[in-house]
Each structure stands twice: as structure tokens, then as C-alpha cells.
Amino acid sequence: MSQSARSNGFGRVLVVVYGVLAIAATGRSLVQIVRDFDAAPLAYSLSAAAALVYILATVALLKRGAGWRRVAVATIGFELVGVLAVGVLSLTAPELFGHPSVWSWFGMGYGFIPLILPIVGLWWVLRGSERNNNAH
Amino acid sequence: MIAWMMLAQAALLGLLGAGVTVAGIAKVRMNDWILGAAAIATLTLVVQIVASIIAPFTGSGPTGDPFEYWVYLVMAVLIPPAVALWALIDKGRWGVVALGVALMSVGVMVYRMHQIWFVQVF
Numbered sequence: 001m002s003q004s005a006r007s008n009g010f011g012r013v014l015v016v017v018y019g020v021l022a023i024a025a026t027g028r029s030l031v032q033i034v035r036d037f038d039a040a041p042l043a044y045s046l047s048a049a050a051a052l053v054y055i056l057a058t059v060a061l062l063k064r065g066a067g068w069r070r071v072a073v074a075t076i077g078f079e080l081v082g083v084l085a086v087g088v089l090s091l092t093a094p095e096l097f098g099h100p101s102v103w104s105w106f107g108m109g110y111g112f113i114p115l116i117l118p119i120v121g122l123w124w125v126l127r128g129s130e131r132n133n134n135a136h
Numbered sequence: 137m138i139a140w141m142m143l144a145q146a147a148l149l150g151l152l153g154a155g156v157t158v159a160g161i162a163k164v165r166m167n168d169w170i171l172g173a174a175a176i177a178t179l180t181l182v183v184q185i186v187a188s189i190i191a192p193f194t195g196s197g198p199t200g201d202p203f204e205y206w207v208y209l210v211m212a213v214l215i216p217p218a219v220a221l222w223a224l225i226d227k228g229r230w231g232v233v234a235l236g237v238a239l240m241s242v243g244v245m246v247y248r249m250h251q252i253w254f255v256q257v258f
Binding site for chain 2: 008015027030111
């Protein structure tokens with residue numbers, strides 16, 4: 001088993017959860033933009049951006065190498081900032097963000113997984129890198 | 137479309153997923169039972185696709201957005217075979233855990249589809 005792959009061991013579960021969330025968020029934001037874009041253009045645009053970042057994070061977790069590790073940290077970090085910022089804004093500015101999107105109300109519509117996942121994800125990626133550095 | 141059938145399907149997927157997840161945590165490697173769980177999950181989704189095509193013709197179409205419903209359903213049916221295939225390529229306990237988590241996620245997606253078809257929350 002390759003030690004450098006972020007998609008081995010527990011990382012495999014992480015990749016699958018990210019993949020499913022990426023698929024679900026992409027599908028939903030596609031529906032929202034096609035059907036109901038004018039209701040909340042800002043929230044729905046952000047939803048679509050979030051969905052794309054989830055796809056990129058899934059790919060980054062699957063790929064090897066230090067470059068992809070940086071991409072993984074950047075995308076997962078972006079998600080953490082996004083879910084916290086939009087979570088607060090959905091409560092303080094509901095006219096802009098009070099629509100069902102992946103990050104509204106700290107990801108409540110997705111069982112708070114969008115809030116928990118980046119924390120677990122960052123822990124996994126950074127932990128994996130330490131182990132790799134020790135191995136070299 | 138029959139309401140309790142979809143709820144039963146969501147519950148079945150949740151149970152299968154929970155069982156496979158527990159098996160993976162208990163270090164059970166990929167076997168025929170686990171593959172069977174993924175096959176059953178896929179089969180119920182294929183049945184649902186067929187039922188969803190037929191239902192509108194018998195006068196019981198979705199109360200919500202059919203487009204949203206189909207986006208979910210088409211995605212859901214692809215997930216179990218894809219993750220099962222990945223678990224088969226590299227046989228380890230975490231592949232089994234990943235499959236279990238995926239099946240539970242599909243259960244949640246079916247529950248959401250049930251809401252789109254029957255319940256309008258907006």
C-alpha cells in the first residue's frame with residue numbers, strides 16, 4: 001500500500017463522502033440555477049461555486065504529490081471558511097442567504113456534514129503530510 | 137408511486153449501509169455478502185427508475201420538480217456500483233466502510249426524493 005496516497009485507509013471514506021457531497025451539491029445547484037435563479041442569485045451562485053470546489057477537493061484527495069496536497073488544503077480550507085461565513089450570513093442576512101444552499105445554516109440541509117467534513121478533511125490531509133515527511 | 141415503498145427503500149438502504157459500515161469497522165474484508173448488499177441497493181434504485189417512468193402515466197406524477205427528482209435518482213443509482221467497484225479493486229476494510237457510508241448516503245438521497253415526490257416544503 002502506498003503511503004503517499006491520501007485516498008488510502010480512512011482517506012478512502014473521506015473521498016467517497018466528498019464525492020457524494022460533490023455530486024449532490026452539483027446536482028442541486030444545477031436544479032436551483034435552471035429553475036429558480038432569480039430568487040437568490042447570490043446564494044445560488046455561491047452554491048454552484050461550492051459544488052465545483054467540492055469536486056476539486058475530491059480530485060485533490062485522490063491525486064498524489066505535494067502540488068495536489070496544496071490544492072486539497074486550499075479547497076478544504078475554502079469550504080471551512082465558506083460554511084462558517086455563509087452559516088453566519090444565513091442567520092444575519094436571510095434576505096440574501098436564507099435560501100436552501102449547501103452552506104446555509106452551517107450546512108443544516110446536509111446534516112451539518114459540510115461543517116464537519118472540512119475539519120476532518122484538514123486533519124487527515126495535514127496528518128498524512130507529516131507521516132510522509134517522516135518517511136522520506 | 138407508492139409512498140411507503142420509497143420510505144421502506146430508504147430504510148433498507150440505511151440498514152444495508154449501517155451493516156456494511158459496521159462490518160468494515162470490524163475488519164471484515166470485501167466478500168459476497170457485502171457485494172450482495174451493493175447489488176440489492178442498485179437493484180432497488182433500478183426498480184425505482186422503472187416505477188418513476190411508469191407512475192406519471194398512471195396519473196400519479198411527482199408533486200415537486202420532476203427535473204430535480206431525476207437528477208437525484210440518476211446520481212443515486214450510479215453511486216453504489218462505482219464505490220463497490222473501487223472496494224473490489226483494492227480490497228481492504230476501509231473500502232468496505234466507504235461502501236457502507238455511500239449506501240447510507242444513497243438512503244438519505246432516496247428520502248429526499250420521497251420529499252420531492254410527495255411533500256412540498258417550500
